[in-house]
Amino acid sequence: MDIGSATFSIYRQLLPILASAGAGLSTLALLAGTAKLKRSKSSALPADPEARQPKYVLAAKQLLEQYEEHNPPPMETQSAIHLAITAFEQNRAASTPIKKSKS
Amino acid sequence: MSQDSQLERSITWGMIPFGSSGLQVRHLALWLGVGIWAALTLVGTQLQGFICLSLNIFFLALILLATWATRTISLTKMATSFCAGGFILGVISLLIMSVPPELTNDPLLRTLAIVPIEESCKLLPVFFLLWRGRRFSTWTLGATDILLLGAASGAGFAFAQDAYVHQSDPVRQFFFVLIPAAEIVSGRLSCGGAILSSLAAGTFGLGLLFAHRRAMKLFVLPLGLILAILDHFGLDYAQMPGAAPWLVATLNFVTVNGYLAAAIFVLLLLACIGADLYVLASSLPKLKELKYFSRKDRRESIDKLWDSSLDLRKLSFAFFRWRRKPIGGDLSLTVAILAKRLVNRYNALEPTSVTVTGGMSSAGLKVNFADTGKSIVIAPENLDQPLLSRSKELAGQLPVAAQLNLPERYHILQDGSAGGMGIVYKGKDTTTGAEVAIKVMHPQHSASKTHIQRFLLEARASSTLQHPHIVSLSDFGITDRSVAWLVMEWLEGKDLEQILKRERTIKLARFLKIFSQTASALAHSHSKGIIHRDVKPSNIILIRKGEEDDFVKIVDFGLAKMAPKDGEENFHLTLTGDTVGSPMFMSPEQCGGKNLDRRSDIYSLGCVMYSALTGKPPFTAESAGQLFYKQMYEMPPRPTSLNPTLEMAKTIEPLLFKALQKEPGKRFNSMEELYLELTRIGGLVSSSGFR
Numbered sequence: 001m002d003i004g005s006a007t008f009s010i011y012r013q014l015l016p017i018l019a020s021a022g023a024g025l026s027t028l029a030l031l032a033g034t035a036k037l038k039r040s041k042s043s044a045l046p047a048d049p050e051a052r053q054p055k056y057v058l059a060a061k062q063l064l065e066q067y068e069e070h071n072p073p074p075m076e077t078q079s080a081i082h083l084a085i086t087a088f089e090q091n092r093a094a095s096t097p098i099k100k101s102k103s
Numbered sequence: 104m105s106q107d108s109q110l111e112r113s114i115t116w117g118m119i120p121f122g123s124s125g126l127q128v129r130h131l132a133l134w135l136g137v138g139i140w141a142a143l144t145l146v147g148t149q150l151q152g153f154i155c156l157s158l159n160i161f162f163l164a165l166i167l168l169a170t171w172a173t174r175t176i177s178l179t180k181m182a183t184s185f186c187a188g189g190f191i192l193g194v195i196s197l198l199i200m201s202v203p204p205e206l207t208n209d210p211l212l213r214t215l216a217i218v219p220i221e222e223s224c225k226l227l228p229v230f231f232l233l234w235r236g237r238r239f240s241t242w243t244l245g246a247t248d249i250l251l252l253g254a255a256s257g258a259g260f261a262f263a264q265d266a267y268v269h270q271s272d273p274v275r276q277f278f279f280v281l282i283p284a285a286e287i288v289s290g291r292l293s294c295g296g297a298i299l300s301s302l303a304a305g306t307f308g309l310g311l312l313f314a315h316r317r318a319m320k321l322f323v324l325p326l327g328l329i330l331a332i333l334d335h336f337g338l339d340y341a342q343m344p345g346a347a348p349w350l351v352a353t354l355n356f357v358t359v360n361g362y363l364a365a366a367i368f369v370l371l372l373l374a375c376i377g378a379d380l381y382v383l384a385s386s387l388p389k390l391k392e393l394k395y396f397s398r399k400d401r402r403e404s405i406d407k408l409w410d411s412s413l414d415l416r417k418l419s420f421a422f423f424r425w426r427r428k429p430i431g432g433d434l435s436l437t438v439a440i441l442a443k444r445l446v447n448r449y450n451a452l453e454p455t456s457v458t459v460t461g462g463m464s465s466a467g468l469k470v471n472f473a474d475t476g477k478s479i480v481i482a483p484e485n486l487d488q489p490l491l492s493r494s495k496e497l498a499g500q501l502p503v504a505a506q507l508n509l510p511e512r513y514h515i516l517q518d519g520s521a522g523g524m525g526i527v528y529k530g531k532d533t534t535t536g537a538e539v540a541i542k543v544m545h546p547q548h549s550a551s552k553t554h555i556q557r558f559l560l561e562a563r564a565s566s567t568l569q570h571p572h573i574v575s576l577s578d579f580g581i582t583d584r585s586v587a588w589l590v591m592e593w594l595e596g597k598d599l600e601q602i603l604k605r606e607r608t609i610k611l612a613r614f615l616k617i618f619s620q621t622a623s624a625l626a627h628s629h630s631k632g633i634i635h636r637d638v639k640p641s642n643i644i645l646i647r648k649g650e651e652d653d654f655v656k657i658v659d660f661g662l663a664k665m666a667p668k669d670g671e672e673n674f675h676l677t678l679t680g681d682t683v684g685s686p687m688f689m690s691p692e693q694c695g696g697k698n699l700d701r702r703s704d705i706y707s708l709g710c711v712m713y714s715a716l717t718g719k720p721p722f723t724a725e726s727a728g729q730l731f732y733k734q735m736y737e738m739p740p741r742p743t744s745l746n747p748t749l750e751m752a753k754t755i756e757p758l759l760f761k762a763l764q765k766e767p768g769k770r771f772n773s774m775e776e777l778y779l780e781l782t783r784i785g786g787l788v789s790s791s792g793f794r
Binding site: 018 | 116129130132133135136137138139140141143144147179182183186187188189190191192193194196197200228235236237238239240259263267388390392414422425432433435436437438439440441442443444446447448753
């Protein structure tokens with residue numbers, strides 16, 4: 001095998017690996033876009049980047065405040081809120097505590 | 104560096120100066136990575152790489168289309184999985200390069216180790232994303248979501264593998280195949296990485312969704328991966344020296360035949376969609392907050408509606424699991440957060456944004472609300488008008504008292520002040536000796552018979568109201584100069600607007616006292632069929648009665664009905680020269696020119712209550728048009744964000760938001776109901792010692 005063909009062979013082998021490094025960089029960049037998780041301040045939220053969206057943060061905080069006050073909201077008589085409260089109370093009562101973030 | 108800026112930096116990876124807002128390093132890295140990946144692969148493999156990429160993308164697009172009714176997974180996650188698949192191919196290639204060729208080419212080792220490892224590795228991005236979302240998002244996934252993740256990972260893997268590795272196969276000849284993402288290996292059609300990974304991930308998703316069933320967990324969950332390994336094994340086995348012909352033939356038929364595997368994949372896809380549809384249709388209780396289109400006239404943009412629809416699907420999947428295996432911890436928290444989020448959405452506690460377009464015409468500025476297809480016209484004189492009282496300006500236009508020609512028994516004692524729909528003078532009833540307030544219609548309306556008739560009609564209606572917290576009307580009439588007038592009790596006190604201007608906010612106990620009286624008065628009015636329509640702080644007068652402070656008197660009853668014509672009602676306050684700040688307290692239906700009922704007063708009172716507790720009206724804007732828009736389409740910030748020391752916030756906030764609902768049907772059913780709630784909270788306050 002001459003040097004030229006050997007170089008070409010190595011090039012052929014390395015090319016997919018170099019290309020995949022680009023894919024890896026893109027993966028990291030995409031993951032980092034939702035990686036507020038570990039650095040977020042709130043402790044009542046599940047440790048998942050998706051749960052850090054404002055709409056979920058608002059809901060979780062409302063549930064936590066409500067739970068801490070031991071005072072069911074008098075105005076909210078819908079059944080759906082009872083579903084939320086029941087599930088939340090079950091979560092608090094469960095042996096697995098909510099993981100606190102490292103802020 | 105603050106915590107927020109640290110957080111932002113960790114997400115953006117820093118900023119590069121570019122244009123007006125800069126460029127995120129993370130975005131740059133993302134596109135640089137994609138560029139390197141695509142360029143090196145396409146340059147190295149040319150047309151074949153391009154076609155492989157196109158087929159895999161086409162395959163993903165097809166199954167995305169097929170699963171639009173059930174998927175909850177985001178396109179970002181799919182893109183992550185796709186890129187991760189490409190990365191894993193590189194890692195595997197690197198590992199194989201580091202192993203002696205005689206080992207990698209050993210048929211037995213290849214069959215028993217390398218093939219299962221390769222097929223499992225294609226699913227690593229799926230497993231990683233499931234692990235990463237184990238506290239929330241994983242519970243919200245349906246079977247099709249996991250299938251899609253597997254498909255994306257497999258496609259990312261196969262794109263490069265097919266382009267590079269299989270290209271070097273000596274017997275391979277590229278030709279276009281009828282199954283996207285299929286590949287020709289050793290001269291035979293085989294399903295490609297995307298289909299095999301979809302198979303593996305799809306059964307995994309089904310098993311995960313029905314994990315409460317032991318059989319599903321044990322047999323269905325790993326079935327797809329086993330099929331994928333068998334398919335791959337069949338391919339390699341045929342190349343083994345000494346392979347048994349009957350087994351090769353069987354494997355060729357059962358596994359290597361791409362069309363058969365593709366058919367199995369299609370069946371699995373249908374099974375996943377069917378299972379997800381079953382869960383979506385059957386799992387959630389039939390609650391009005393958990394319906395897709397329970398509010399047909401809900402002002403939500405398409406993307407927000409889609410977002411809510413996805414949340415409802417997520418809740419369905421999470422609830423399905425929670426109901427069957429009601430464990431606590433993360434799953435129940437996921438259900439709680441999603442249910443609460445949907446309740447908030449139903450109650451419109453979340454701000455919405457609506458695109459507004461419009462243009463000037465001779466009639467004024469026409470503002471179009473894209474979501475509703477409706478429009479309002481703002482008169483040219485009201486455009487860009489600052490929200491300031493025009494009382495001083497109007498003071499110069501007051502008619503001379505002597506020219507009013509009021510009945511002789513009434514003497515005017517003080518010059519009048521512009522307010523409400525007319526001008527109020529302090530006077531004296533010479534018959535009784537009592538001080539009275541004499542209100543005359545603004546001269547600009549005196550020429551209009553319609554105005555005069557309506558003024559008198561409303562005066563008659565107001566005279567029927569007998570309530571301690573409603574200013575009493577003792578006489579009314581019309582002068583020979585066509586000036587309509589009313590005589591009311593004289594009130595010595597301050598209006599709520601003055602008090603809020605001085606004190607900014609009021610304490611909870613005082614708030615409850617003032618507004619329970621106000622609600623009681625308005626409830627009485629409603630019971631007589633009279634809607635105030637102009638509830639605002641300046642129409643709530645606080646006087647001292649005997650030993651009692653803060654005795655409420657509501658004024659200006661019924662006068663706000665003086666709309667010049669139908670269709671102009673929404674602008675009556677500005678057109679009549681009253682303070683243009685009144686739209687701060689107008690209901691959405693009032694802003695939209697719709698028919699009003701008593702619930703309009705509930706909204707207006709909600710605005711006043713909000714102002715009293717936070718020191719700011721729910722909405723502020725620089726022009727009446729902007730304010731109309733906000734009243735119709737936006738929710739105000741939480742009161743505690745403006746007044747963190749708000750007492751009993753968890754009780755008061757829901758009350759305020761219920762009164763401030765955009766849809767009348769979502770507010771209190773009646774002013775009486777609001778009054779009772781205020782009274783109930785007043786009882787709680789008394790017992791808890793809030794002062």
